[in-house]
Amino acid sequence: MLEELSVFKRISRAAAQRRDACRAPGSVSLRLSAAPLRRCVSLLLCLLCFSACKREQRQFTTPPATFKSYDVTMSDIRPGVGGLPMPVQNPADQHAFDTNEGKRLFTQYNCSGCHFNGGGGIGPPLMDEKWIYGDRPENIYSTIVEGRPNGMPSFRQKIPDGQVQQLVAYVRSMSGQLRKDVAPTRNDSMNARRSEQRTERKTPQQTTAPPQ
Amino acid sequence: MIETTRTIPRLIATLAVALCVSSCGGIQNAINPAGPNAANISRLWWLMFIVCSIVFVLVMIAVLLSLRKRTTEAADRVPIIEPPAESERRRRNVVISLTTITIVILFVFLIASYSSGRSLRLNDPMRNGLSIELTGHQWWWEVRYNDVDASNIFTTANEIHIPVGVPVLFSLRGADVIHSFWVPNLAGKKDLIPGKINTIWIQADKPGVYRGQCAEYCGLQHAKMALWIVAEPQEQFNAWRQNQTQEAVAAASDAQKRGQQVFFSSTCVMCHAINGTPAGSNIGPNLTHVGSRHMIGAATLANTRDHLAQWIKDSQTFKPGNKMPQNNLSDADLQALVEYLQSLQ
Numbered sequence: 078m079l080e081e082l083s084v085f086k087r088i089s090r091a092a093a094q095r096r097d098a099c100r101a102p103g104s105v106s107l108r109l110s111a112a113p114l115r116r117c118v119s120l121l122l123c124l125l126c127f128s129a130c131k132r133e134q135r136q137f138t139t140p141p142a143t144f145k146s147y148d149v150t151m152s153d154i155r156p157g158v159g160g161l162p163m164p165v166q167n168p169a170d171q172h173a174f175d176t177n178e179g180k181r182l183f184t185q186y187n188c189s190g191c192h193f194n195g196g197g198g199i200g201p202p203l204m205d206e207k208w209i210y211g212d213r214p215e216n217i218y219s220t221i222v223e224g225r226p227n228g229m230p231s232f233r234q235k236i237p238d239g240q241v242q243q244l245v246a247y248v249r250s251m252s253g254q255l256r257k258d259v260a261p262t263r264n265d266s267m268n269a270r271r272s273e274q275r276t277e278r279k280t281p282q283q284t285t286a287p288p289q
Numbered sequence: 290m291i292e293t294t295r296t297i298p299r300l301i302a303t304l305a306v307a308l309c310v311s312s313c314g315g316i317q318n319a320i321n322p323a324g325p326n327a328a329n330i331s332r333l334w335w336l337m338f339i340v341c342s343i344v345f346v347l348v349m350i351a352v353l354l355s356l357r358k359r360t361t362e363a364a365d366r367v368p369i370i371e372p373p374a375e376s377e378r379r380r381r382n383v384v385i386s387l388t389t390i391t392i393v394i395l396f397v398f399l400i401a402s403y404s405s406g407r408s409l410r411l412n413d414p415m416r417n418g419l420s421i422e423l424t425g426h427q428w429w430w431e432v433r434y435n436d437v438d439a440s441n442i443f444t445t446a447n448e449i450h451i452p453v454g455v456p457v458l459f460s461l462r463g464a465d466v467i468h469s470f471w472v473p474n475l476a477g478k479k480d481l482i483p484g485k486i487n488t489i490w491i492q493a494d495k496p497g498v499y500r501g502q503c504a505e506y507c508g509l510q511h512a513k514m515a516l517w518i519v520a521e522p523q524e525q526f527n528a529w530r531q532n533q534t535q536e537a538v539a540a541a542s543d544a545q546k547r548g549q550q551v552f553f554s555s556t557c558v559m560c561h562a563i564n565g566t567p568a569g570s571n572i573g574p575n576l577t578h579v580g581s582r583h584m585i586g587a588a589t590l591a592n593t594r595d596h597l598a599q600w601i602k603d604s605q606t607f608k609p610g611n612k613m614p615q616n617n618l619s620d621a622d623l624q625a626l627v628e629y630l631q632s633l634q
Binding site for chain 1: 465483554555556558559560572603605609610611614615616617
């Protein structure tokens, strides 16, 4: 016990001596330059942690309507004066949560019943570059809401506005139109194709409906 | 002054005792068993609790005694390097006997735990009882009653009726993520895992209502993913099942007919099914007999007119993040819809 005490005393004395050595005139400049640098780095690291806060907030209430289906035009020809309406930004395009909800709804609302996971079958494929009724978010929105000839039903009032926007975002992610950090990642089940996140961006092209 | 200083600790002690007793009884309590499985588990729990409490108290007494003994020793005395052989032997015996007792206790626990575990096992006779398929969704329970007679198969949600004294076999599935089925009064936990079927059997010996809850964190509304088990005598259960196997009652009054139209022409029909009508989706709970259920929203709210209307209008205020969207219905439409849903007994 007593011996242990003396050992402890010796250690603490040695530490004190080392502390004094650091305070020697020669080492002053070294200490001054190192301390602010270290402080700066640690401050930056702390700020880095906070930078991720609120990057993406989930909104569960229905957002205000962004699209109006009568805004949509399929060609440059327009009656009356005034130019084309401004292209509309889909807010769901910016949120990974929304695109993933779109993916869930795509399965649950049985879009795959005709579009076959985007590969196309009864309905046209969604993962290629061809668009019959427009590739803009507002075009896809009105396609879902209004329906299209030869099979696409109208989902007006059947799917709430917010969910249509999520579906629009997901449909665009299938041909790689969205940012990589927003597009859905691989499926929970087996993947029939590359995940939306790994899909190459395809340049949209206007095309006509295949002859029936 | 003395009176008050005495009464406050006494009050606190009484409150503490009352708090302990308050957890006895109740519809969601593992030490208030209502069936053989839960009784087994609670016996094991009491054995471990009592033995560990005794050991804990003894250890604390030993610690306090040793502290007291140390303070009585003179501080300035030179420590004895070589203890006398007599006391050394005594100490060694104490250590050996305590270690032996510890090992014996652990073996008692091991055997008790093993035999409890064995008694929870699924036996062949259990397979002949009632069979229920339980699927966990974010954040509700889909309940499907299986039967050899296909006309007796039906689907309901969040409220499971079982006959008293009959073993019920549950096959557990997960639809999206891992959930866990736990009705503390009746049985232990069992996980619902996507892509795998787990089985558990429960039996209620006393009629009553027992509350179960998801016991594996499964997302935003894990806390509000509960269910009720209603254990009732066989005749009552048969009557209930007879009603559940029927198709939905037809809308009778004008308001109910309007409500049905609202159901079919709005978002409801995209996710919910009402047997006997064209509504056949299986994303949300089956609403064929929603009026007969005690609770809505996975045992979140009592099934009253007000709650139902508020839930349909904006369920996100009660369960933020749940998969049911807000519905912007006019007041008249909402009233009619609630009227119709309540009529689905």
